[in-house]
Amino acid sequence: HRDLHSFPTRRSSDLATPLVLSVHTVVSFDFTVAILPGWHSTIFPPYFVAGAIYSGFAMVVVLCIPLRAVYGLHNVVTTRHLNNCGKLMLATGLILAYTYVIEPFTAWYGGNEFEMAVVRNRAFGPQAWSFWLVILLNVIIPQALWFYKVRTRPKPLFCVSCVILVGMWVERYMIIVTSLGRDFLPSSWATFVATFWDNATLYGSVGLFVTLFMLFVRFLPMISMTEVRELLPFSKPGGGTEK
Numbered sequence: 623h624r625d626l627h628s629f630p631t632r633r634s635s636d637l638a639t640p641l642v643l644s645v646h647t648v649v650s651f652d653f654t655v656a657i658l659p660g661w662h663s664t665i666f667p668p669y670f671v672a673g674a675i676y677s678g679f680a681m682v683v684v685l686c687i688p689l690r691a692v693y694g695l696h697n698v699v700t701t702r703h704l705n706n707c708g709k710l711m712l713a714t715g716l717i718l719a720y721t722y723v724i725e726p727f728t729a730w731y732g733g734n735e736f737e738m739a740v741v742r743n744r745a746f747g748p749q750a751w752s753f754w755l756v757i758l759l760n761v762i763i764p765q766a767l768w769f770y771k772v773r774t775r776p777k778p779l780f781c782v783s784c785v786i787l788v789g790m791w792v793e794r795y796m797i798i799v800t801s802l803g804r805d806f807l808p809s810s811w812a813t814f815v816a817t818f819w820d821n822a823t824l825y826g827s828v829g830l831f832v833t834l835f836m837l838f839v840r841f842l843p844m845i846s847m848t849e850v851r852e853l854l855p856f857s858k859p860g861g862g863t864e865k
Contacts (some may be wrong), residue, residue, distance in 0.1 A: 646674040654796070660740040660801030665728065667677050669721040673790060676714040678761075680786040685835065687780045691842065698845055701774045704740025707772030711764065711786065719761045736806065744800045748813045752796040 653661040658689035663669075683704070690699045744753045763785050772778040799814045814849035836842070 642678075643671055644676060648669045656799055658805060659734070659736040660744075660797070661738075663725065663728065665721055665725060668717070669725075671715040672714045672721070673793065676711060676718055677787060677790040679711050679714070680783040680790070683707050683711075683779055683783040684787060687776045687783075689839065691776070695845070704776065704779055705773045706768070708767045708779055708782075711783070712767040715760065715767070715839075716762045717725065720758065722761065733821065740801060740804065743751060743804045744796060747800065749800050749803065752792050755794045756789055756796055759785050763789075800838070812827070 647667040650666040654663060654666045658661055687704075718781055720860065726741045736836050744750065744849060764782055766772045766778070766782055772782065803814055804811055
């Protein structure tokens, strides 16, 4: 009975997993098929999938922990769930750290002077702050997830998850800006400076998401009944109970 009732949930997750892999792989192809140095790399598909899982679980934790505290969902979102989320973020974060190392190694091993120029520009160019901030936020600080007390305590886990979300946004900034700012033609080189409309789009999209999420929590069930219902014994026609 327990396996039967959990089948719809497992079936949904089985369908969602290949969807995540395929969607973010295809998105990475938008960069990979370009000949622009810094984008034309075969490491991008697993790079983007690992980054999506990394930031996705961080967002789940950031949204879940406040709701858990406000609505008293400690029996639904348990310490075991938080611990597993922390382990997954740690694992995908290590995969992401590997891609940060293998990307400059591939450029050096391939002997492509344009790729090496992008690597040097990211680390020491006018936007170098983004590269080192990515290393700090996505690699160094999340190493705190090795500790059990960080993974199972809501406040430290919430803080680390916020750091990861900021780091993943800076990573996208680094990928796009540092590659487009220094392409093949020196005459087209420029340093990106965010305008009012850039900032309005960024903060407006964040505000729109928060608003829609709050409306969802207010008017729709935020916890599936399939996830929380328990199997109870029911009466047999001849008396007694059976499971």
